[in-house]
Amino acid sequence: MDTFQPDGTIMKKRAVVLLLLLVPLILSCIPIPRVYGLERITCAKYGGTLVEAESLSIKSLNTVAIYDVTAANHMMNIYNNLVDLDRTFKPIPVLASSWDTSPDGLVYTFHLQHNVKWHDGEPFTAADVKYTFDAIMNRPSGYNKNLLLPFFDRAEVVDDYTVQLILKQANAGLLALLADPYSRSFVILPRHIYEGTDIETNPANEHPIGTGPFKFVEWVKGSYISMVANEEYFLGRPCADKYVVKQVTSASATVAALETGEVVYALHSWTPLSAQDVVNLSQDPRFTVDPITVSLFLFHLSFNMRIKPFNNLKVRQAIAHAIDSDKVAQMASSPLTKGNHHVYFTGHWATNPATLMPAYDPQKAEQLLDEAGYPRGADGIRFKTKINYDIKSAHTVQAAEVLKPMLKEVGIDLQLQPLEWAVYVSSIIEGVKKNPNAFELTLMGGAQGPDPSVWQVYLGTDGYRNIYGFSNSRVDELFTLGRSTPDIEQRKKYYYEIQELVLAELPRVNLYSGPDNGIASVDWKNFWFQIDNWPWQDHSRVYWVKGHAATEVATTQPVVAGISTETAIAAAVVAVIVLAGVGFYLSRRRKATIK
Amino acid sequence: MPTYVTRRLIQSVPSVILVILLTFVIINLVPGDPSATLAGEFATPEYVAEIRKLYGFDRPVHERLLIYIGNMLTGNLGRSFFYKVPATQVVIERIPATILLVFPSIVLSMVVGLPLGIFAARKYPSRTTAAILFQAYVLFSIPIFVFGLLLMMVFAVYFRILPSSGMIGQFYATGLERAVDVLRHLVLPMLTLALISGVPPFVRLTYSAITEVSKEDFITTARAIGLDEDAVFRRHAFRNAMLPVVTIAGIWMSSAITGAVFTETVFSWPGIGSLLFDSILLRDYTVIMFIFVLTAISVIVVSLITDIIYERLDPRIRLR
Numbered sequence A: 001m002d003t004f005q006p007d008g009t010i011m012k013k014r015a016v017v018l019l020l021l022l023v024p025l026i027l028s029c030i031p032i033p034r035v036y037g038l039e040r041i042t043c044a045k046y047g048g049t050l051v052e053a054e055s056l057s058i059k060s061l062n063t064v065a066i067y068d069v070t071a072a073n074h075m076m077n078i079y080n081n082l083v084d085l086d087r088t089f090k091p092i093p094v095l096a097s098s099w100d101t102s103p104d105g106l107v108y109t110f111h112l113q114h115n116v117k118w119h120d121g122e123p124f125t126a127a128d129v130k131y132t133f134d135a136i137m138n139r140p141s142g143y144n145k146n147l148l149l150p151f152f153d154r155a156e157v158v159d160d161y162t163v164q165l166i167l168k169q170a171n172a173g174l175l176a177l178l179a180d181p182y183s184r185s186f187v188i189l190p191r192h193i194y195e196g197t198d199i200e201t202n203p204a205n206e207h208p209i210g211t212g213p214f215k216f217v218e219w220v221k222g223s224y225i226s227m228v229a230n231e232e233y234f235l236g237r238p239c240a241d242k243y244v245v246k247q248v249t250s251a252s253a254t255v256a257a258l259e260t261g262e263v264v265y266a267l268h269s270w271t272p273l274s275a276q277d278v279v280n281l282s283q284d285p286r287f288t289v290d291p292i293t294v295s296l297f298l299f300h301l302s303f304n305m306r307i308k309p310f311n312n313l314k315v316r317q318a319i320a321h322a323i324d325s326d327k328v329a330q331m332a333s334s335p336l337t338k339g340n341h342h343v344y345f346t347g348h349w350a351t352n353p354a355t356l357m358p359a360y361d362p363q364k365a366e367q368l369l370d371e372a373g374y375p376r377g378a379d380g381i382r383f384k385t386k387i388n389y390d391i392k393s394a395h396t397v398q399a400a401e402v403l404k405p406m407l408k409e410v411g412i413d414l415q416l417q418p419l420e421w422a423v424y425v426s427s428i429i430e431g432v433k434k435n436p437n438a439f440e441l442t443l444m445g446g447a448q449g450p451d452p453s454v455w456q457v458y459l460g461t462d463g464y465r466n467i468y469g470f471s472n473s474r475v476d477e478l479f480t481l482g483r484s485t486p487d488i489e490q491r492k493k494y495y496y497e498i499q500e501l502v503l504a505e506l507p508r509v510n511l512y513s514g515p516d517n518g519i520a521s522v523d524w525k526n527f528w529f530q531i532d533n534w535p536w537q538d539h540s541r542v543y544w545v546k547g548h549a550a551t552e553v554a555t556t557q558p559v560v561a562g563i564s565t566e567t568a569i570a571a572a573v574v575a576v577i578v579l580a581g582v583g584f585y586l587s588r589r590r591k592a593t594i595k
Numbered sequence B: 001m002p003t004y005v006t007r008r009l010i011q012s013v014p015s016v017i018l019v020i021l022l023t024f025v026i027i028n029l030v031p032g033d034p035s036a037t038l039a040g041e042f043a044t045p046e047y048v049a050e051i052r053k054l055y056g057f058d059r060p061v062h063e064r065l066l067i068y069i070g071n072m073l074t075g076n077l078g079r080s081f082f083y084k085v086p087a088t089q090v091v092i093e094r095i096p097a098t099i100l101l102v103f104p105s106i107v108l109s110m111v112v113g114l115p116l117g118i119f120a121a122r123k124y125p126s127r128t129t130a131a132i133l134f135q136a137y138v139l140f141s142i143p144i145f146v147f148g149l150l151l152m153m154v155f156a157v158y159f160r161i162l163p164s165s166g167m168i169g170q171f172y173a174t175g176l177e178r179a180v181d182v183l184r185h186l187v188l189p190m191l192t193l194a195l196i197s198g199v200p201p202f203v204r205l206t207y208s209a210i211t212e213v214s215k216e217d218f219i220t221t222a223r224a225i226g227l228d229e230d231a232v233f234r235r236h237a238f239r240n241a242m243l244p245v246v247t248i249a250g251i252w253m254s255s256a257i258t259g260a261v262f263t264e265t266v267f268s269w270p271g272i273g274s275l276l277f278d279s280i281l282l283r284d285y286t287v288i289m290f291i292f293v294l295t296a297i298s299v300i301v302v303s304l305i306t307d308i309i310y311e312r313l314d315p316r317i318r319l320r
Helices: A009-029 A069-078 A126-138 A143-148 A174-179 A251-260 A275-282 A313-322 A325-332 A362-372 A394-409 A421-429 A452-459 A473-484 A488-505 A565-588 B002-029 B035-039 B045-055 B061-073 B087-122 B127-141 B144-158 B175-214 B217-224 B229-254 B261-266 B272-282 B285-313
Strands: A049-054 A083-085 A091-093 A096-101 A107-112 A152-159 A162-167 A214-220 A224-229 A242-247 A265-267 A287-291 A298-303 A383-390 A412-419 A441-444 A508-513 A517-521
Touching (some): A049 A069, A069 A214, A069 A224, A069 A242, A091 A096, A107 A126, A126 A152, A126 A162, A251 A275, A251 B144, A275 A287, A275 A394, A275 A517, A298 A313, A298 A394, A313 A394, A313 A508, A325 A508, A383 A394, A452 A488, A565 B175, B002 B285, B035 B045, B087 B175, B087 B272, B127 B175, B144 B175, B175 B229, B175 B261, B217 B229, B261 B272
Parallel strands (some): A049 A242, A049 A265
Antiparallel strands (some): A083 A091, A152 A162, A214 A224, A224 A242, A265 A517, A287 A517, A298 A441
């Protein structure tokens, strides 16, 4: 302000303003590690027991030691990762509040949260992180070790709240790998519980102590696991009081349990519910059904580009135009599921918004097929072909059945040949390397995320799942480049280009991702798939509308180890029966008879 | 008696060994092994091969059988590939749940089936008899999972008086509350198992056994010497008719461990039946083997007990 100040205060004010303007300039020169705000948990209501249904049984509660994707579905509630992923699969901080990378991409320095406690009250420190990674690498064999082996060297403690992961080879996919939403095999384990023991057989595997929003209470094998809210969770108390995962093995029992309110939430793909069940539930005003848009699995129609007619680009493009992927997705999963129109996952940070799969246009398809030299014969058929797929996967079977009439409409006779998965792997995935005629078309899915670098398994020249016969040296180069820098904006450029090249050659036609739906009672809101920035299956923010506004201390008696109640009841029942039988027998005995 | 029992047990050892041999070979001949499942989604072919080697799936069947028997003789029945704890532990943890389901079902079946069968036999020939026998046929023909679902829909979903599935619904209860919760969950699966698999055989069997015995000469004699119908029935007909019933009850009890697969699956009852189903899909060989070994042993034990009961019931039989 230009008020006249005779003692030179104007100059001082201007200087201050100038300095203030310089500060952001100065600060932007300092490399600030990327941080996404980690918001504390705020709850509209507290209380209630979240009961989730799942049909497969949980094998273990230590997903670092034992590979179990069913258990992994719930691990984010007992344990935490260093980092996790948001809905576009970009890394977000969890136990690590921020991180920086060395310029050569070989050293990742993680700055850890300061106020995190294990469920038994011990503080969480960098030593726990180092212990976890040492334990993983010291095992003779393991799923997570196998993933790290090509590029990981070791973990180093810098101080109590700083830990470094040192690599042998740059791999920008490290953070997404550590999040591992599929098998949760990199959650951080408590050193004070596991050090010096065998990670596979430590009894803590059945009574896990983690840092997560829910504390473990009880595990009845084949029946359920129960958890209770962790009052000391570093982001604040979760909204629900209790969380239970209940095993319900049949589709009708799952529907019944939802109807009676015994279960309030389920993920479609983890239950035996059919697409029709999901439709019925979506039309029921007591439930909400949300399609889960970003996932790890991308289902597509694969061409064998080595053989006729699929060695012809026009034929491949024609088939892409003949397929209405939205319709396929609806029939395969549920009317709420859309097709995946991008070359990579729709909604993923690495997906090129400009490259779209060929649109549904049967006339264009016919035109291209004519141009390619496959005119309609007298019977209306241009050529016959067959398609293989996994017989056990319900949605794949339905997708195949929808494709048949779609291709028939443009004059292609499609024969359906489902196979058992083990046979599929040996005869097609491995078989095509020896026999180029191993298949013509297949329906395949598989994990192609969460980091785009893993897509190389499908589209790299030597990729294990590259059954199409696709080989592009620039794509191979781009995959290597994509791994070399942790800078997301730079990586985007490489992956965008890969998608352009893939679209140009079209080795496959994307159909849908997932597929999955989240089914919940209307009384529960704010699920992880309904809000943007929260990890897969983390239930710390979901709340019960009938809860209360203030927090309440969760009261749970600890379960006493020893003879389980079921064993006691069973023993009592058997005892009663035996005693009754003996009593009956004795009362029936006549007095001593003469022999 | 003790010598008889010991002798029987020793004689049963070859049977158990034979069961183990056959089961092992058959299970391992089914194509596919758990390597790919164990290796996981992002597994490389090298890792799958590593798993295969680690667990010995690449060795021929006879070699694995010898290793298995060798281990068994030292008491090591193997670890579950998926649970990573001993197979015995995995199976034994689930036995109480199955016993809890099957034993009361057998008792209920007998308590309902025997009197009905006797009643049908006493009233023969009449429409009551026909009605009872027909009902038994109908019940036996209904697929067990359909009936289970029917009970679930009626009592759990429509009337809301019983829980729909599982063994426990009050997850945080202990003591008496937990016991009551388990018993409430027990009602529907037990009714299903009893009404479909238990009651009809008992009704039919008791009816035919009593009808057969009633044609015997000694029954006519008893009537002739002036005993009233009740006494005839109680002292002569009933006792003799019980022998086949005891046989059936024995057979049913011995197959109890794996016999309730459908019921356990429909009601998500965490017993051995659902464990067996799960393990077969996963190819968890050690668990499957142990379940079959247990079944073989229980058949032997129960048939021994049945024979002992026979001796008590039938004075013509003397066990040597």
